[in-house]
Amino acid sequence: MPGAEKINGEWIKRYKNPWLIAGPCSVESEEQLLDITEKVAAQGVKVIRAGIWKPRTRPNSFEGVGAKAFDWIKSARSQFQVQFATEVASAQHVEQALKNDIDILWLGARTTVNPFTVQEIADALQGTDIPVLVKNPVNPDLALWIGAIERIYNAGISKIGAIHRGFSSFRKSQFRNEPVWQIPLELKRNIPEIPLICDPSHISGNRDMIFDISQKALDMGYNGLMIEVHPDPDKALSDAQQQITSDQLSEIRKNLKIRKATSNNVLFKNKLEELRDKIDSIDHDLLETLSNRMKVIGLIGEYKRDNNVTIFQLERWNEIIKSRPDWAEALGLGREFIEDLYKLIHTESIKNQTNILNQHTSKSK
Template identity: 55%
Template sequence: MEMKFENPFGADKKRPYIIAGPCSAETEEQVLGIAHELKDQNIDLYRAGIWKPRTKPGSFEGVGALGLKWLRRVKEETGLKVTTEVANRVHVDECLYHDIDVLWIGARTTVNPFSVQDIADALEGVDIPVMVKNPINADLKLWIGGIERLYKAGITKIAAIHRGFSSFGETNYRNAPTWQIPIELKRQFPDLLIINDNSHICGRRDILKDVAQVAMDLNFDGLMTEVHNNPDKAWSDAAQQITPKVFGQLVSDLVIREKGGTSVDQSDLAVLRSKIDVLDDELLRILDDRMKLAEEIGVYKKANNISILQPERWNAILEKSEKKATNLGLSVEFINKLFRSVHQESINHQEEIMK
């Protein structure tokens, strides 16, 4: 389906578009206090979660429609535009009644086409910008499908929000960025703005700036960051929120490179190197996962008195890898050296367990 998108932020400006505010609206004082601290930081949207989809029941699930009145006061007192998450038709109706400027659809909703369609039906004939977060799982078609449902309902002011993807096992992130998926989305829809939600990718404060910079180096259009006036006391996602002051410094420290063309600061080269850095990080994570599996195999071998080296298995791995290398245009010599090194490291890990 061919789609042409309008800028959901209004007039075009130089990157990045900035969205900031607390994970959750907790109290009227908290919502207004943060907004007043952010109003002079040139942000484009003030965000606050009103309804919070939680993994387990019993967690704080948001203040509900009451918080929409607080967001309306933010608009009146600061002049900031406001946005919040919606997950169903009732949420949409409440937001439209309270004059919320922009809506966003969360990852847990995007993953369910029935829910997205319900929201799309509720918005048919309404001229309001909508941002769509990627689904929890790394499924580009599902992400595009959610955007298409809104577009068919007449919504053309759409942006995508990249908040990372759930992955099994321990990683350096709360949600793995898997950058190639939003990059492919941008390739297919060049006029679709993509906002990076570094808070949900990171899950912790210390790497927020690094992820935000990678997003800017990859020509993302903006940033969505959770900001709280007392992050450690936040009612939800405390570990990933930062103060308005720290946020202001994060944004001012970002290096914003020009899109396309050539420039004396070699911005194109920097973008390519950023992509290499992202893939290197992913390679290291995969190697770490492989070594953990090798250790589990070592435990099994020790318990069952099996020797570490299994020549038939090792020969099969080498043969299969060399065939794949040829098909992929990689040199057999390189793959041979790589897999021999990986195999030796696996043996080292298993020898430690055997001891």
């Protein structure tokens, strides 16, 4: 990302580590907002999340109370000495939020996926210095996420953060949105300075899973969490199943383990280096084995070509995708992991054999 080194990752250090943003999915009434703000602020939380406009999948769903919530936010901020973060999905939202002194803005997953909308929001942010958090797009597309961050950065905003809220998937899963952890970690590799926040509420879709996802995020070095908290979650007007009470938030925070980024212990460093050397050696052998497998795939491709046989063989693929997870399970490896791995290998094998067939075809013309 051009100029990524100029992103100001230091701004997040004004908040306690790990940073916690907590509050209702949607602002529903002044009483609800004051109630939850008081309870969350009493725990030392300095930033309250408050959805004013809620982009919903179905048109008759609760879509937020709109701009009238700004007066309630001002009242809560004054009473409890906290900051507020809210989602913006258009340039008009940005203008209204800035006019009403909202402290932090975030772009939702449905917004991040649309470069035209992100650019309109970026244009509306020109000349401001407000922190902006960018949620991952709905679909697992790292380039879209980076592109949205670039557009905000190019508007002159240096206080940028990324929110990992998971990705939509057709696959049956325990998650509302698949975490696909490697994508936010790859984002961090591309933009090392950007603060990374996890939204366990949207990843889980289930309050019983929030602690485990929060702990995993912190274990991987995330800078903070965004958690949905409601006075009476079961009666919430949006996303009821994934919201928790302030007491549940307190319990989660009490049990979270905060780990160090590294250790200066010499014995630790030496042992870690020794184990990493072993990993490097194993990886070299693994890649050599994979290369040998692809060479055999190439020979099979030539044999199919010479005998005028199709590349894809359904019976053989069914045999592989059934047997390899069984073998893996006997070795203590996860079935799903091996299934995904072999799907990647199979895709590359099909590609290689297709190239062999196409080379022969082009030579014969």
